Amino acid sequence: MTINVRFAPSPTGLMHIGNIRPALFNYLFARKMGGSFMLRLDDTDQARSTQAFAEAIERDLKWLGLTWDRFERQSSRLSRYAEALEPLRASGRVYPCFETQAELDLKRKTQLGRGLPPVYDRAALRLTEADRARLMAEGRKPHWRFRLDPVDVVWDDAIQGHKSFPAGVLSDPVLVREDGVPLYTFCSIIDDVDFDITHIIRGEDHVTNTAVQIQIWQAVTAKPAPQFAHFPLLINATGEEMSKRLGTLSIGSMRDDLRIEPMAINALLAKLGTSDPIAPRQSLDDLVAEFDLGKISRATPKFDLEELHHLNAKILHAMPLAAVAPHLKALGIDDVDAALWEAVRANLTKLDDVRLWQTVTRGPLAPVIAEPAFVAEAAALLPQGAWDHDTWSQWTNAVKQKTGRKGKDLFMPLRLALTAVDHGPEMKQLLPLIGRPRAEARLAGRSA
Numbered sequence: 001m002t003i004n005v006r007f008a009p010s011p012t013g014l015m016h017i018g019n020i021r022p023a024l025f026n027y028l029f030a031r032k033m034g035g036s037f038m039l040r041l042d043d044t045d046q047a048r049s050t051q052a053f054a055e056a057i058e059r060d061l062k063w064l065g066l067t068w069d070r071f072e073r074q075s076s077r078l079s080r081y082a083e084a085l086e087p088l089r090a091s092g093r094v095y096p097c098f099e100t101q102a103e104l105d106l107k108r109k110t111q112l113g114r115g116l117p118p119v120y121d122r123a124a125l126r127l128t129e130a131d132r133a134r135l136m137a138e139g140r141k142p143h144w145r146f147r148l149d150p151v152d153v154v155w156d157d158a159i160q161g162h163k164s165f166p167a168g169v170l171s172d173p174v175l176v177r178e179d180g181v182p183l184y185t186f187c188s189i190i191d192d193v194d195f196d197i198t199h200i201i202r203g204e205d206h207v208t209n210t211a212v213q214i215q216i217w218q219a220v221t222a223k224p225a226p227q228f229a230h231f232p233l234l235i236n237a238t239g240e241e242m243s244k245r246l247g248t249l250s251i252g253s254m255r256d257d258l259r260i261e262p263m264a265i266n267a268l269l270a271k272l273g274t275s276d277p278i279a280p281r282q283s284l285d286d287l288v289a290e291f292d293l294g295k296i297s298r299a300t301p302k303f304d305l306e307e308l309h310h311l312n313a314k315i316l317h318a319m320p321l322a323a324v325a326p327h328l329k330a331l332g333i334d335d336v337d338a339a340l341w342e343a344v345r346a347n348l349t350k351l352d353d354v355r356l357w358q359t360v361t362r363g364p365l366a367p368v369i370a371e372p373a374f375v376a377e378a379a380a381l382l383p384q385g386a387w388d389h390d391t392w393s394q395w396t397n398a399v400k401q402k403t404g405r406k407g408k409d410l411f412m413p414l415r416l417a418l419t420a421v422d423h424g425p426e427m428k429q430l431l432p433l434i435g436r437p438r439a440e441a442r443l444a445g446r447s448a
Helices: 021-032 051-064 078-090 101-113 129-137 184-194 204-220 251-256 262-271 284-290 305-318 321-330 338-347 351-362 372-379 391-403 408-419 427-434 436-443
Strands: 004-007 036-041 070-073 094-097 143-146 153-157 161-165 174-176 199-203 227-231
Touching: 004 021, 004 199, 021 036, 021 051, 021 199, 021 227, 021 262, 021 284, 036 051, 051 251, 051 262, 078 094, 078 143, 078 174, 078 184, 078 204, 094 174, 143 204, 153 204, 153 227, 161 204, 174 184, 184 204, 199 204, 204 227, 251 262, 262 284, 262 305, 305 338, 321 338, 321 351, 338 351, 338 427, 351 427, 372 391, 372 408, 372 436, 391 408, 391 427, 408 427, 408 436, 427 436
Parallel strands: 004 036, 036 070, 199 227
Antiparallel strands: 094 143, 143 174, 153 161
């Protein structure tokens, strides 16, 4: 059997760290199983879907490396949904309902007030032809519901284990709105049937949808239903759910503002809430080889931005220049050679921190002269000849012997004069990159 999975976002907002997780899980599963990964835009809600959000979804997925094998839009398949609905109408499995939203809300409140589950009472099934004609004459347009069979819905979830929804706890779902727009519940099933989707990996907020969709699937086709896997949703560090409409922790913001590496996001999300340790990974292939639905815990995982920054730094520290060069180019950072990268990469938190060390090693930079007399005395002791990684120790040993200074009192004034910052890579690596002419100028208090 060929494994087919899909990631089906609606282009109604920016992708955030929480709703990119199903894309990653589906991608890793497809690649692990030698299957196909589909990107399908669930964009039948034209009032809220925008082309800008659709383009942002594609841009974010490509940046993360989650490339798809097939692309579809639900908005281009409306005639297919209409065609698939007709047999259900003809058999009476789908029926027209005329209640307004206000009337439905009142029914729910009444049921809840009586301690009953807010399940649709199927009043529309008791309407006569004359009743329907009268309502239509009044200008009411029906929405269409799927009539659920009075049987328990059961399945074995690949993450949550055995699931069972007893008959009577679910409302007949609306498949088509009164304006004729088909809804996700129906469109998704038709797409999954038509595209031979074999596994549906998604958040646990869809568990109830699954109970309904299994019955719709069985009414539409004789094909076996897909294998379902529902994983716990992420919460943020304060325990709150994430909203894509607010742009909370959006992938675009992480890329463009926070300068997070794509593999830091992939590595964290692939391991968060699993039995595997969170650790740096350099490629998606590493994550594919390790992916296993059985490792996903049912406990609610918590996303911490600080943990992502920490992982991002570790990934940068391990990246060779050849791997990081395209990312530097995308940031508009040029002329980073192997010597500079090897000197500074262990001190980076995010990639564009390289700009600081470019300035430190190549200037211009205004020095910070905290102790002019001491710095001038040290400048007179700069070693002659070619400079290498031993030059810093040779120089500071000479300054120590001449002045009697040691430790921070010796090193910090020199670091500030040469780099203008009180932290960073080892000076034995930076000093040869700064070079003698620039070092002499800075120790003299001149910008260089």
